[in-house]
Amino acid sequence: MRNHDRFIDQLSSSARPVKRLWPVSWRVASWIALVLPCGMLSSWALRSHLTDWTQPGAFSALVTLLLSFIIGSGAIAGSFMLSLAGRAPLRLKWLALLALGWLLLNLGNMTYSAPSAGSGQFGEGIHCYLFMLSAGLPMVAISIIALHRSRSLYPGRSLALAGCGIAFMSSLLLSLCHETHLHALDFAMHLAAGLTLIAVTFLAGRHWIRLDS
Template sequence: MRNHDRFIDQLSGSATPVKRLWPVGWRVAAWILLVLPCGAISSWALHGRFTDWSQPGALSALLALLLAFMLGSGAIAGSFTLSLAGRQPLRLKWLALLALCWLGLNLSNMTFAGAPAGAGEFGEGIHCYLFMLSASLPMVAISITALRRSRALYPGRSLALAGCGIAFMSSLLLSLCHETHLHMIDFAMHMAAGATIIAMTVFAGRRWIRLDGRI
């Protein structure tokens, strides 16, 4: 094209204003305010009871719940930060340390006795698995929509972090209607649900937020 000025005018005429993204902290706060109520509503059909915090192991379960909230918030903050060009990603070693503390609390809570009938059985674990998946579905849609706004430079990593955040928030909701003590089969199904949520988030989101071929 020889007439460069005309081409520039055509491009300028078709350009639209770019809406500025909120700061990461505000985006995380808005994400939390959206995903927790939506996750609670979508999993309501599988909600059987509220947690009895007077049971043995309640303190460890409550600390694990708080850590799950911190991990979910930190993971989605890392996902939002990583999706912005020129931003340094969050240091994941702190999230890894919190995750080890969360895992240790849950493992230590398996030693408490006095479980009700049916606890620790495979069927109970399947119920928890389905609860977390049901709670995660609207969270996945909300997270992919939020990441699509910034067109992530590294979609696989951003989505994996978002999936981690969703898994921990789903675990938090499960903690509000679960026994304070855990059993090995039950907790194994919790972990399986978390892995499924991460894989589902990455698989569902790659085609929507892909910017280029990078992982």
């Protein structure tokens, strides 16, 4: 094309202003402010009772709740960081260590006895699984919308990290209405729900946050 000026004018007329993204810290805070209330509302029908923090193992359960919040916030921060060109990705070693500590605390909390009626049964585990899914699915939609606005340099990693954040935030909400002690089958269903949310986030978002979308 010989008339470069005309071509430049055509491109300029079709260009739209780019909205500047919020800082990652503000995006994470906004994400938390949205997903926790939405998760609570969507899982309200499956809430059976509030946690009795006077039970044995309450301190360990409270620590795992706080770890769930920290890990969930860190994971979504890492997901948002991957959207920024020229910024070093968030180092995830400390998140992996916190997740390992969360896992060990939950495994240690299985040693407490005197379960309540129905606790540890397969039906109770299914109830927890459905609770986490109902809490997490609105979070999936919110996360995909947030990532779609900024795109991502690494879509697969962004979605995997977002899914991890959703899984831990759903676990946090479950901790607010669950026995402080755990049983192996029950906890296995917790882990299964978390893996399901990660898979759903990845599959639902892979066509929405690509750079060329």
